[in-house]
Amino acid sequence: MPIDRLDQTAPLRIAMVVPPWYELPPAGYGGVEQVCAALVDALGARGHEVTLFGAGTGSGTSARFVGTMSRLQHDRLGQSLPELAHLARADQMINPDVFDVVHDHTTIGPFLAPRRSVPTVATVHNRPTGELGDILDDVDRSVGLVAISHAQRRLRPYLPWAATVHNGMALDDVPYKTEAGAGPVLWLARFSPDKGPDLAVRACRAAGLPLVLAGKCDEPEEQRYLAEVIEPMQGPDVTVLRNPDRETCFELLLSARCLIMPIRWEEPFGMVIVEAMATGTPVVALDRGAVPELVRPGVTGLVCADPDDLPEALQRVAALDPAASVAHVRNSFSAELMAEGYERVYRHWAATVRPSENALIPTGAW
Template structure:
């Protein structure tokens, strides 16, 4: 099958960029299975084994999509209403109130309910980028954009200090708390800020943590860090917002709402077996599973099924 993916940001990403990393993982899985892959993305995109076609505007992207593509998978820069090729569009963010293209795919059931969309394909993470480890060190890990208040860095600081847990914060510097909240409270010997990390440093942080702390206050469409943590054998303690309950059943973590519920939730999370965490993530949220689900969707669409009706 010739698959064309369309995205409005350059690939691959250096450190952060959930959508960009997901696309790169999908491409890797497609290539392993022998599919031909083209990518329409801004100038500078370079991926091995892939036909990279530069396009720096939405209009340009629509003009350079290869005629030979069997399916066009938009990750941004959606198709016009009269687009006459087989296609799907994955919504990666939140677009409440927007008129979405007919063939829209959401990335969790919560996300789909929020946007009144029928079709769901969960994101997938490449497990090869993470290390499984069943012996943990004595620290919690917060790994989200610190400057985004809804990600919960301020609350994580409060919980860590109140209950005496050494915590490592990744996803920005202490100064990002000026916007995210909690700057003054962050000056404590048990709290360490390591900035934005990736690669081996990131894998080590996940694999050694005793739990991932994810106290979000918004409807997270998916949450790649949850899967990254579980692939590392690290359980999750989180608030039950957005897709979190779908990704974190009791076998691999625990949920809490109030600060007072946190100690019990952490105790339950830390009782989870690291291998159970890894196996759950591998079975449901690996890049291979995600690619397989998209390929099934492509085939159904190409076979004439009214998937989005």
């Protein structure tokens, strides 16, 4: 039954379209997938009916799962054809008799969304500059673009942004510590110069502290960067872990003195920062991208203007109270808060946006 557009409490029927690369929730790398899994379950807990359109044969979420292709496409990450095929098949099954709103998390989806017969809200998970920015510039105004941080939105302020909703995480099963970690400094990201693992090595050496570099390293560029730049910098004070799973990542966070994030780019969010603080681990980061929106300086971490300031911050950060970091995440970045924010956007879009007269007529069944 279609939503009563005047009833702001009626459950919504949501088509959640996620990228075809990884499962939900992901076993290892997959920040977008981790956020989407938390959102799906939080929306379900609020009484909404969520159908998840993804690749593979199922998900670990509470949503009804509809597969568009039997195999996950992580080995083709970033290629356009797998995502286009995924979207084409999903769109054939998105029917206005079944759904009130579509929430699209793919890269190409916002550009194709006007052909849908159901209003679309699309989260922009990446930096809206360069080629992606050019695509978003041409997105139809009937598509509600959602930013994940104010910093991301400032990179392209004139896009038709519908809202800003910070990412959140499911917290019920997240372990946390009550005392400062006694282990090494931890860097946790993908092996890329943008993420600054070389800066992390230099900062930790200057501070006289051991470092663990744990990150995604399965694409050729990542493997090349690790081999050519990072491995020559290795010594007994630097341990490298490739492609750790989620359980290992949380074990590393719990034991770490702090998380170091010496990013060189305008990162739209930085989910690992929230995950670190959720475990009680403080963060030392450079003042780039969304870092100032996530870290409370002097409370949950230290934010540095220059890489030369990192060694001193690494020494000072151990004095911060883990409980403050845990409380900050629960008060600001929970999955429940994220779901509340998106629900407001869904209701507005479902109530005010009408699909084009030339919208696709769905022919698929599921």
